[in-house]
Amino acid sequence: MAEKLRVGIIGAGRWAASAHLPGYDRSPLAETVAICDRDLDLAKKRAAEFNIPHVYTDYQEMLAREDIDVVDVCTRGGPNDPHNHEVLAFAALEAGRHCLCEKPVAHDYKRTWEAHRLAESKNLKTKVGLTFRYAPAMQYMHEMIQEGFIGTPFIFNGYEQNSQFISPDEPLTKRDLIPPTDQKDIKVSSLEGYGAPIIDLSLWFMNSDLVSVVGLLKNFVPYRTDIDGTKVRTNIDDGDIYIGEYANGAMCSIQSSYVTVGGYPGLEARAYGSNGALICRLVDEFGVRQTLHKAKPDAVEFVPVEIPDRFFPPGYKPGEPWPSMFYANLVHNFMEEIVSGGDENQGNFAQSARVQHIINAVEQSHRERRWVDLAMDAV
Numbered sequence: 001m002a003e004k005l006r007v008g009i010i011g012a013g014r015w016a017a018s019a020h021l022p023g024y025d026r027s028p029l030a031e032t033v034a035i036c037d038r039d040l041d042l043a044k045k046r047a048a049e050f051n052i053p054h055v056y057t058d059y060q061e062m063l064a065r066e067d068i069d070v071v072d073v074c075t076r077g078g079p080n081d082p083h084n085h086e087v088l089a090f091a092a093l094e095a096g097r098h099c100l101c102e103k104p105v106a107h108d109y110k111r112t113w114e115a116h117r118l119a120e121s122k123n124l125k126t127k128v129g130l131t132f133r134y135a136p137a138m139q140y141m142h143e144m145i146q147e148g149f150i151g152t153p154f155i156f157n158g159y160e161q162n163s164q165f166i167s168p169d170e171p172l173t174k175r176d177l178i179p180p181t182d183q184k185d186i187k188v189s190s191l192e193g194y195g196a197p198i199i200d201l202s203l204w205f206m207n208s209d210l211v212s213v214v215g216l217l218k219n220f221v222p223y224r225t226d227i228d229g230t231k232v233r234t235n236i237d238d239g240d241i242y243i244g245e246y247a248n249g250a251m252c253s254i255q256s257s258y259v260t261v262g263g264y265p266g267l268e269a270r271a272y273g274s275n276g277a278l279i280c281r282l283v284d285e286f287g288v289r290q291t292l293h294k295a296k297p298d299a300v301e302f303v304p305v306e307i308p309d310r311f312f313p314p315g316y317k318p319g320e321p322w323p324s325m326f327y328a329n330l331v332h333n334f335m336e337e338i339v340s341g342g343d344e345n346q347g348n349f350a351q352s353a354r355v356q357h358i359i360n361a362v363e364q365s366h367r368e369r370r371w372v373d374l375a376m377d378a379v
């Protein structure tokens with residue numbers, strides 16, 4: 001392996017520029033050596049901005065390079081695009097590369113498990129863009145829970161919500177949420193796009209899998225302006241709620257929406273147990289990016305918790321925007337996991353499969369208006 005891990009990234013769009021590429025720049029363990037985008041001009045522009053020597057429009061040509069250790073899938077294809085995350089992630093693993101993939105790896109959780117098993121069989125590490133577990137406040141909350149701060153976990157409440165699409169004039173196609181051709185059945189949207197990171201945190205913090213869920217998807221903004229200026233019916237889930245029961249006896253409620261009034265990114269994670277409670281908020285409000293509060297049975301008024309410096313990424317500067325701050329942590333953590341060669345691999349494809357399993361089950365629960373069991377032995 002080279003002194004630094006050599007990264008090739010597929011997708012040179014907005015998220016690559018604001019989160020992924022700055023993350024590699026800041027990690028002392030990485031260097032980005034190749035970039036691939038169907039849009040050659042865009043790929044060249046990013047290559048110039050981030051000093052990347054090799055540019056491709058065909059990902060297979062990039063994968064044929066012998067000297068790439070890590071492939072980063074940061075694309076956004078249409079819903080029927082054959083070259084979506086799933087195809088690219090499998091191709092990267094088949095080519096023997098460690099893989100960071102944006103969420104979801106695949107819409108069907110079983111395919112995500114297959115990708116995980118492929119990685120395991122080749123001794124490769126994987127990571128999914130579950131950004132918010134890498135917020136310093138969330139990382140510290142996890143450590144406090146692991147060290148017993150809340151005692152036996154009872155209840156988790158999770159929210160990922162903001163008002164990004166509350167205006168019917170905000171075209172969804174901007175985020176690739178193309179109206180479904182069949183408008184009869186509501187299409188999963190917020191639950192997958194917004195729900196995934198808070199579902200990830202709900203599993204991580206409560207340290208258990210869910211065994212059963214019941215949920216509801218809603219379409220609050222039925223007509224939207226498309227990018228061509230016409231109003232179109234958009235029967236998509238723009239708000240959803242489910243409750244779940246964990247194998248360890250705890251329970252959760254999760255809510256996601258992009259039409260609820262509030263700031264970006266809009267996460268709140270509350271964990272209550274026999275011996276304490278913790279509440280973490282990741283909401284940009286008046287320049288504050290993250291807060292963590294704690295309470296105990298004999299001191300029930302929640303008080304702020306200071307986040308230790310060790311949870312911040314290399315090169316952190318106070319006031320830094322959340323995408324680069326959280327993602328620099330994610331990228332550097334992945335590089336450390338690969339270089340260390342140990343078993344550590346948080347937020348990997350297996351975790352993404354667990355998250356996607358819940359998304360698929362909540363969708364089924366909504367469609368059949370009933371509780372759905374998550375049979376873990378089925379995977």
Ligand SMILES: NC(=O)c1ccc[n+]([C@@H]2O[C@H](COP(=O)([O-])OP(=O)(O)OC[C@H]3O[C@@H](n4cnc5c(N)ncnc54)[C@H](O)[C@@H]3O)[C@@H](O)[C@H]2O)c1
Binds near residue numbers: 016039057
């Ligand atoms: N984890 C997070 O918090 C978070 C936040 C924002 C976006 N994202 C995800 O990041 C991904 C990228 O989002 P974006 O906003 O940068 O999108 P974007 O549309 O700005 O850029 C995506 C790029 O991918 C390229 N592309 C698509 N398929 C390709 C292929 N097969 N080969 C080469 N290039 C290909 C497109 O040409 C485009 O330039 C999406 O999956 C999005 O959901 C994640």
